[in-house]
Amino acid sequence: MSPETPLLAAGALVWREVEGEVLVLLVERTQHRDHSLPKGKLDPGETLLECAAREIEEETGLRITLEAPLGTSEYRLPDGRDKVVYYWQALVDEQEVARAPFEPNDEILELTWLPIEAAKARCTYEHDVHIVERFEERLAAGHARTFPIVALRHAKAANAFSWEGADATRPLTDRGERQAQSIAAGIAAYGPQRIVTSDALRCVQTVAPLAERTGIAPKATAEISQESSVDPRAALEARIGKAVRKRRGTVLCSHAPIIPEIVTAVVHAADARESERTHRASMLHTAEFTVLHVSAGAEPALVAIETHSPAAG
Structure with missing residues (x-):
C-alpha cells in the first residue's frame, strides 16, 4: 500500500435502550488505553459492510445488524498515511448483550455503556464525538431505528x-x-x-x-x-x-x-x-x-x- 492510499476501516455506533434511556457503547483499547467507538481495518477481499459486522463481533462479542450509515471519520496516522473509517449505527437488545458477556483481551480492555452526553465526554478523539453527534441528531428527529x-x-x-x-x-x-x-x-x-x-x-x-x-x-x-x-x-x-x-x-x-x-x-x-x-x-x-x-x-x-x-x- 502506497503512502497516498488511505487505510480503510469500518465500525459501528452500537446502541441500546435501557428503561427509556439511550446508551452508546465505547471500547477501551488495551494498549492505547483510549476510549473510542469499536472499529477495525478492512481485510483483503472484504467489503466495508462485512468488516463493520466482523470487527464489532471480534472486539465486543456482539452480533449486530447494520442500520443507517453515520458517515466517515478521516484522520492522519503517525506514519503519515490517511485513515478513513466508515460507520453505521447498530441497535442491540438486552438478549444479545446477555448472550455475549465480555472478557478483556489483548485488544480490548473494557466495554462501557454510557448515555450520549457522557459518551461524548468520554471519547478520546474528536472524530468519534462527531459520529455520536450525528446519531444524536438522528435520534432527536425520531429516526434512530x-x-x-x-x-x-x-x-x-x-x-x-x-x-x-x-x-x-x-x-x-x-x-x-x-x-x-x-x-x-x-x-x-x-x-x-x-x-x-x-x-x-x-x-x-x-x-x-x-x-x-x-x-x-x-x-x-x-x-x-x-x-x-x-x-x-x-x-x-x-x-x-x-x-x-x-x-x-x-x-x-x-x-x-x-x-x-x-x-x-x-x-x-x-x-x-x-x-x-x-x-x-x-x-x-x-x-x-x-x-x-x-x-x-x-x-x-x-x-x-x-x-x-x-x-x-
Whole structure:
C-alpha cells in the first residue's frame, strides 16, 4: 500500500435502550488505553459492510445488524498515511448483550455503556464525538431505528448477443458468481427479512449465496423482471409500500431498467422526493446494490442512501 492510499476501516455506533434511556457503547483499547467507538481495518477481499459486522463481533462479542450509515471519520496516522473509517449505527437488545458477556483481551480492555452526553465526554478523539453527534441528531428527529430496502442489480451474466437460448435463461459467468459471493455477507449484515428476485436465471443465481447465508428462501417473480408482460411499476409500488408499512427489510434483485423503478417506489413509500441523489443511486453496474434506509419511527422517512460494489470482479 502506497503512502497516498488511505487505510480503510469500518465500525459501528452500537446502541441500546435501557428503561427509556439511550446508551452508546465505547471500547477501551488495551494498549492505547483510549476510549473510542469499536472499529477495525478492512481485510483483503472484504467489503466495508462485512468488516463493520466482523470487527464489532471480534472486539465486543456482539452480533449486530447494520442500520443507517453515520458517515466517515478521516484522520492522519503517525506514519503519515490517511485513515478513513466508515460507520453505521447498530441497535442491540438486552438478549444479545446477555448472550455475549465480555472478557478483556489483548485488544480490548473494557466495554462501557454510557448515555450520549457522557459518551461524548468520554471519547478520546474528536472524530468519534462527531459520529455520536450525528446519531444524536438522528435520534432527536425520531429516526434512530431504521430498516433497509435493498435494490440489487444482478451479477455479470453470459453475453446477451452470443447466448443462443432465451434471455431469461442466461446464467452468471464465473466473474458473476464471484461477484454474487462477494456481496452476500455485506447485504446479510443489514439483517433483511425477505428476498424478492426477478425470475430470470441470472437474478436467481445472484441471490443464491445471500439466501444460503441468511436462510431466507427467495421469492422469484416475473413482476420485477425486465421481460414482464405488464408494467412493473404498479407491482413494485404495492410490494414496496407493504414492506415499508410493515417495517420489513427487503432485498429486491432485478435488471438495470428496473432498478430505477425500485428506487422510485421506495422514495414514494417513504414520502420523500426524487432527486439527483436518488437518480445516481439507481444507476448500478452488475452486482452493485443501493440500500435505502427507511425510518421505523412513527412516520416513514428516507433516512439515508448508500451504494456498494462487490469486492471481487
